[in-house]
Amino acid sequence: xxxxxxxxxxxxxxxxxxxxxxxxxxxxxxxxxxxxxxxxxxxxxxxxxxxxxxxxxxxxxxxxxxxxxxxxxxxxxxxxxxxx
Numbered sequence: 001x002x003x004x005x006x007x008x009x010x011x012x013x014x015x016x017x018x019x020x021x022x023x024x025x026x027x028x029x030x031x032x033x034x035x036x037x038x039x040x041x042x043x044x045x046x047x048x049x050x051x052x053x054x055x056x057x058x059x060x061x062x063x064x065x066x067x068x069x070x071x072x073x074x075x076x077x078x079x080x081x082x083x084x
Contacts, residue, residue: 001033001034001067002032002033002034002036002062002067002068002069003033003067003068003069004029004030004033004069004071005068005069005070005071006070006071007070007071007072007073009072009073010071010072010073010074013073013074013075014074017056017074021053021054021056024053024054025053025056025058025074028051028053028058029051029058029069029071032051032069033069036049036062036069037062039051040060040062040069043059047061048060048061048072049061049062050080052077055076055077056074056075056076056077056080057073057074057075057076057077057080057081058071058073058074059071059072059073059074059080060072
């Protein structure tokens with residue numbers, strides 16, 4: 001089973017969302033721990049992956065050798081791919 005860790009930025013982004021959305025995102029991340037490659041999709045031209053949860057996206061780095069899913073960003077699909 002993979003371990004799920006949140007970056008400090010992703011944790012802040014998650015806490016800003018509605019409680020219902022937070023629970024849904026965490027639930028989907030829990031399900032993806034067994035086989036993340038079945039749930040996440042690689043972003044084109046990037047080393048990161050994305051996970052769809054309704055209108056929200058979770059951007060993560062999957063480290064297979066460490067059995068780790070590092071969540072980098074959590075945001076609405078309209079905003080998640082824009083660079084600051």
